[in-house]
Amino acid sequence: MLTERQLFLLQVLVDDYILSAEPIGSRSISKREDIHFSPATIRNELADLEEMGFLEKTHLSSGRIPSEKGYRFYVDHLLSPILLSDDEMRNIRKAYTERYYEAEKLIETTAQILSDFTNCTAIVLGPELLDTKLKHIQMIRLSENRAVLIIVTDTGHVENRVVALPDEVNGSEIERMVNILNERLIGVPLYQLKVRLQQEIHAVLNEHIHHYERMMIEIEHALSVNGPDQIYYGGKNNILSQPEFRDINKVIPLLNVLEKKDLIHGLLRSPKSGIQIKIGKENKLVAIEDCSVITTTYSVDSEHVGTVAVIGPKRMAYPRVVTLLDIISKSLTNNLNSNY
Template sequence: MPTERQLFLLQLLVNDYIVTAEPVGSRSIAKRDDVHFSPATIRNDLADLEEMGYLEKTHLSSGRVPSEKGYRFYVDHLLSPAILTKKELSDIRGVYREKFLETDEMIRATAEILSEFTNYTAIMLGPELLDMKLKHIQLIKLTDVQGVLIIVTDTGHVENRVVTLPAGIRAEDIEKVVNILNDKLNMVPLYQLQSRLNTEIRSVLRDNVSYYERVMDLLTEGLSIDDPEQIFYSGKSNMLAQPEFQDINKVIQLLNVLEGKDLVRELLDMPPGGLHIRIGRENKLNGIEDCSLITTTYTVGGEHLGTVAVIGPKRMAYPRVVTLIDLLSKILTSALSDRRVEKR
């Protein structure tokens, strides 16, 4: 176990390396005003920390950098969350004072704030469509053969689906269809819509609407859910500015991970609640061995809705990211809760 002095030096070294991306040597540490140890003492302690596996020596420099074990110890025992400035807090809260038309806009705005304030890549998992309930549905005729089906969920999510209308369908039939759907399917979970369509909705439409078979085809297609999970990104290009990703092959590998939705879901598969940090090879996917991932969740009424995540280099500014991701998840939870109350 490192001594108190060694822990102090480890914390200094990690903090310096996060800022400079340059290996840290004993001489640079000794020059600091808050360090009162001789260069020889510091050199010996850094050598001991390297021997214990907390630091690594680079081939191109006499300085040292944190190992994954060093980062893990720093995160678990030495990390102090950063304090945001009054202006930063004001700017963040100002975003949520905007009137968002859709829940998606609020989630996307959160991703944009995270990427802007961290200079890393932000990933947001939105509420799964299959878990949402139908709040309202509308069918609007655009042309004689084309319309748009508008689906509004209990979370405020809006889906617009272009559909083919039966030739010759009358406006009163469209109105009947909409009234039947809103009466029979209000607050029905989206995953149950197809089964309800094929049972009670089919029989009601048959008795009340012309062209009911073609209307059924329209609804079956329009109410299908091909991709139930929403993923929002912001700041993918931020990783290109990091010294660790000057190698184009590393960039390609990372972008391949981010572009694959199944891989992203696996990447963000963390237990609900709390804040989780995975460093380097703790992430099991090829292509992100040089990255760290910080995630937490956001909720409404105790119900888990989605995930907030930031991915960056192992040399991530952990104190700042931890503060921001914790703050934004709480603000988003509060904003979504208020929004749900307003819509009741």
Template structure:
């Protein structure tokens, strides 16, 4: 495998390229502080590293840049843990400073702050409310045709939508329906609500409400979960400052993809918990072939419910981004869990 010296040189080249965006040549590398080898020696080692697939040359007489494999090795074996600056820590903390907060706000802000700190683009998913349990249902008639249905979960999430009100249902019926739902469905995970309508609710409705048919379909509408996937973006414009994205056509593909919330959700949804790093082609997506994506999930009560991610060029400041993302995902998990978990 690789000698220590080769590892050292690989690391120096990746670091150098990450910061300069220019291919690294033997001469400039040799002049770098801490590098005690002559250009010729370095050239030999660099040729070997290239042969093994860790480096490549944009053209035959240029310096070396890391290949994807080079980055991968760097990320897996050479990464120095990054110490967050106090500025960074302070900025992350500020997210949770407010007393009154909406989870949605916090998550949205996370995206913004993350992109500001990294100067890459950030994508934050979630939190998923799939598994959270119904706490309360409210049906509030606004006028004779329209009502608002509100579902509150144990995670403090409030889901609401406007439903049309069948003429046949009187307001006393609405109250009965709401009572039945609260009675029978409290504690039921949202994804089971539709099931429970037939198994538990339908019978009761038939018994207690005159217009059974309207009541049932109204109930179904009321409990309909918004299938909306929550995807928040921050700092997409940052990508335009990166030298690798000077070409509009390349960047257009990326931006188009970044507007497809559904695709992005599929790409980033929290599967395994922990950190995930995808470099270049590993993204299995044409548009991201020059990008790396680093993501981490955050969790509520130990279950991953969302992810925070950074998209940047493959030439990304991996150590710093990883440090930030890990820190923030821990904080997010902690705050969510603290806020919404029963202590007893």
């Protein structure tokens, strides 16, 4: 449907606009040395592209900017992956050379790198906990009536909660109870814990332990709150230096959304793997309808367990960000799999 030349012009215009953040006029396009036709011709073409909905004007006699449909087309059909300079590749690798003792640190660093290199906000959703399996349960008494319940998963993740001990329960009973829990629950995926507890364990405990009910309430509570997964940010404020956010009133709702963990989850958590791009209003949230979000997944043991995302203005350096996101999510996957 689009002619070669229209494709070319659309690409040039989007590329230019991404760099300059200003409406692009026919004259400035015509000055490029790879363009061999006049501003007037370009005007005609741009007018057609606008009619088709790929471009917009900010006012009657302004230059053009890409519409959301324009970005979408650009991203779907004109995105030429970019090669990073050797220098940059070295820098990325260097950032990963440190050996990380904890997965958390590694993920934090990943978010940091990604935001630094894209100049956008990077978000990494921590590994989905629910799929991991129980490795060990332990209860350590702190005082007469408090203990900390510790749950270790097979990935080495540790969850803990302080629980109240009812007066009626004595030490040996607690020990027995923990033993029972370990016998029965090791290897069970976390998301099944609560059900299994209710279905099997109650009966068993009933046989062996007196007064276990109040105790169980505490434990159930502790086990069920294996909270929403961790969210790691990098360059939270990078987006503030983009010219489209010079107005503080555009910034406030955006930053507020970033603070709302549930919204971020809803926004980023995706069933599909591979790179996905949402442009402007394609994101369901009003607060980020002027932003684009690019996500991909990373994995441990070839299961997709988490999401890596970049949030920036619609006028985002798509080719560069896509390339970086790809490289960095793969680095993260590699590092996670080789070290943990």
